[in-house]
Amino acid sequence: MIHFDGTTAAEPEPTVCNRVGCIVPTASDKFHTMALAPTITIHVPGPLRTYCAGAARLSISADTVRAALEDLERSQAALYRNVCDETGRVRRHLNVFVNSDNVRDLNGVDTTLAPGDVVTILPAVSGG
Amino acid sequence: MADRIILTIGTKKGVFVADAAKPRRSFALRGPFGPGVPVYSTLIDTRGTPRLYASSCNPFFGMKVLRSTDMGKSFKETKSAPAFPKDDGRALINIWALEAGGGKKELWCGVEPASLFRSHDGGDSWDMVQGISNHDHARKWQPGNGGLCMHTIIRDGNRVHLGISTGGHYLSEDGGETFRASNQGVGAGFAPDPYPEFGQCVHKIARHDDAPGRLYMQNHGGWADWTGPGGPRPDIGVLRSDDYGRSWRSIAKGLPSDFGFPIVVHPHDADTVYVMPLEGATRSCPGGAPAVWRSENGGESWSRLARGLPRKQSYFTVLRDAVDIDRLKAPALYFGTTTGQLWIGREGGEQWDCLFDSLPPIYNVKVAVV
Secondary structure: OEOOOOOEOOOOOOEEEHHHOEOOOHHHOOHHHHOOOOEEEEEOOHHHHHHHOOOOEEEEEOOEHHHHHHHHHHHOHHHHHHHEOOOOOEOOOEEEEEOOEEHHHOOHHHOEOOOOOEEEEEEOOOOO | OOOEEEEEEEEOOEEEEEEEEOOOOOOEEEEEEOOOOOOOOEEEEOOOOOEEEEEEEEOOOEEEEEEEOOOOOOOEEOOOOOOOOOOOOOOOOEEEEEEEOOOOOOEEEEEEOOEEEEEOOOOOOOEEOHHHHOOOOOOOOOOEOOEOEEEEEEEEOOEEEEEEEOEEEEEEOOOOOOOEEOOEOOOOOOOOOOOOOOOEOEEEEEEOOOOOOOEEEEEOOOEOOOOOOOOOEOOOOEEEEOOOOOEOEEOOOOOOOOOOOOEEEOOOOOOOEEEOOOOOOOOOOHHHOOOEEEEOOOOOOOEEEOOOOOOOOOOOOOOOEOEEEOOOOOOOEEEEOOOOOEEEEHHHHOEEEEEEOOOOOEEEEEEEEO
């Protein structure tokens, strides 16, 4: 499988669990089984990994995209500033997908999340 | 180490650095630095060990400030960039001005939407300057074609002059705590009132340490033929103040156009000032023949400097921050074009040569002797 940013599933991709504030593999995080909100994965595009200790994926608990972004604001402030502007809006030239659907076509940042969902942040197509 | 001339060149695709030994025969170029995104402002900070700064306008991931501590061999992001408070409602669009402040590490930064920020630690943290950013007029300013930008910051003791497009000239006389619009004599061509209190499309302001109180301004001219309400506004584009910017008068007579973006002052002669007149409609030099124009008497008369520049069929634009002049005894001018050429005007602009011919579109040129 090839991700949108060109990395492959076979590549080792460090996962950060924000809920405990340190790098912990999701599979071994017992907190997740007790959480009320579903555990989801945020896929971080390559250019932004420098802002989250190199992590390609972040594992967090959130029941909406908005809640996931709020979690990022608290736990990964530098990364968050790249994704959302000062007003809290997702930056204009970024797209946020839940699995394969752009949240623009769902319920925006109020799109609900289910266990195992993958939230992908991608720069919009641009150029010329 | 012998003096070197260093240039920072902000472009559509990152910042370049060029340097040369004192004779300025040839410049070595390195870069681009940054993630290939527009750089509208740079600063060569010569306080102590020289540092270079560049804004980085990332359309995807927001604004960054880049800093180099090795004379432009590498750049790294500072710990943070200016940002509006969360409850302000505004979001940063671009960084248009970086200037050295007091002490060794203070920086001032003008941004879009027009606001002012200050750093006390060399760009790692920033505070919004409330006196202008939340001025009563701030929510009434309108964006020009380039956006609503604060592009000029001039410090003169306790005075601070700001240029805002379109907001006009704002003056502080208490070190930046409070500001007032100071635009008497500064015309506006895009409003029924030709001389409003504020809202003028100021393009650039310059001053010289040896002439206290004197300022030069390139304003948005090109309104001599306006026939609508308020009537024609000839010669509002190039102005001079002799009272610290409280009032302004035209010095545009003798220029082929009063429209243009940059204005710079000779480093050793406050009476010598340079502009680059452009046609208002095309933003290119009249007749497709580029020229810098120089006054050696404070704007009373002007002469054309074009030796070595193309004589025809050149339609580039030179933007507001794309001209600078070095401080050597016989200073050289430098200008960058929207077509990616960097020109040097030796002997104060008497002889022009193209240093680099195919850079990305150039937004900003700064020079220093280090």
